Amino acid sequence: MKMRYLLLLLACCALCVASATAFTVQTPTGIPSGDLTPGTRLNIETTVSFATGTTGSTFPGGDTLQFYTDLETARWNIAIVLNSVENPRPLETGRTVRISGFELEYPSGMDLKVRVTLEGVVPTVSATGDKAVLRIRQLDSSDNVRSGGEYIVTKTVINPAEVQTSIIAAKADLQTFKAEIEAAKADGVDTTAVDAKFNSAELSLQSAEGAGSNVGSAQSFLNTARTAITDGRKLLEESVVQHAINTANGVLSEIDSVLDYFTTNRSMGSDSRVVLIASKRQSVKNQIDTAKGNFDIKNYALAERQANDALREGRSVLIEAQNLKEEVESIPVIIDPGKPFLYVILGVIVIIIVGFVVIKRKRSWDELG
Structure with a gap:
């Protein structure tokens, strides 16, 4: 069994x-x-x-x-x-x-x-x-x-009718892309690599239109154009964020220059106003470093927001630092607390006053016999 x-x-x-x-x-x-x-x-x-x-x-x-x-x-x-x-x-x-x-x-x-x-x-x-x-x-x-x-x-x-409709839509999208590029250029962004993608898309769409009844060829050129536009937008986003980070870094350098003036030229390193500006400057730097970190991992949307926040705060700190510098420079040299010889002058004045008082009293004593 x-x-x-x-x-x-x-x-x-x-x-x-x-x-x-x-x-x-x-x-x-x-x-x-x-x-x-x-x-x-x-x-x-x-x-x-x-x-x-x-x-x-x-x-x-x-x-x-x-x-x-x-x-x-x-x-x-x-x-x-x-x-x-x-x-x-x-x-x-x-x-x-x-x-x-x-x-x-x-x-x-x-x-x-x-x-x-x-x-x-x-x-x-x-x-x-x-x-x-x-x-x-x-x-x-x-x-x-x-x-x-x-x-x-x-x-x-392929549905041939859809290809022609898609070409028209892609041309409209290309014009929108062009406007995005021009806006970035106006802000000072380097768009050299993006321009190359735009030119490639434009030529591909022209070829798609010129393909006539060869629908397969038209679709192929259309696909190439769409890819170029997509890649170009990614490059543009990357370039815009990089520009924002670089601009924020530039403002940070200007703040450092003013702080160096206070500490080196005016010996104001311990001044409470300078210490506060230095603290705000460090906050700006921290935001820039965070933006760089997100940029490196291609989290461009967050990196751009952080870089723009750093730029706004950095410009505010720079204005505060420049205003303080103007205030310090507007003080006459003779009463500038940052100038050590002020105390010498004040000492001489005190000695003269004291001497005058002593001499006057001595004459008064002489007259009284």
């Missing part, structure tokens, strides 16, 4: 192995790169190979190998190749072709391939979208796809 259960278990395992037959598909030829234009005739060729082993069979007898295409007027020339011997099947038409497992099931160790030639026309579409040019599936007895049993090649099929 135990031996019977064991044999049954082994039979089930063998069935599972056979049912999990894998296939590989040679890269099809005859499929153009890029998007497809309705009405284009394709001639596709490929070969399906089946794994061989020491047990089981080349393909489960209860399964089905299914071929499908979205191409119109499809014609299928299929040959079953067993140990290098071709066995052509009758020519078939239509979008779907099925080969039963009965035709593909052979003892393990035999070399089984299915050679496929597909001819068809790219269909007309109401909206640009993906279509299955070639799909190969292994289905079980319930027409469910086996795990890992599907191979598909999809291509984008």
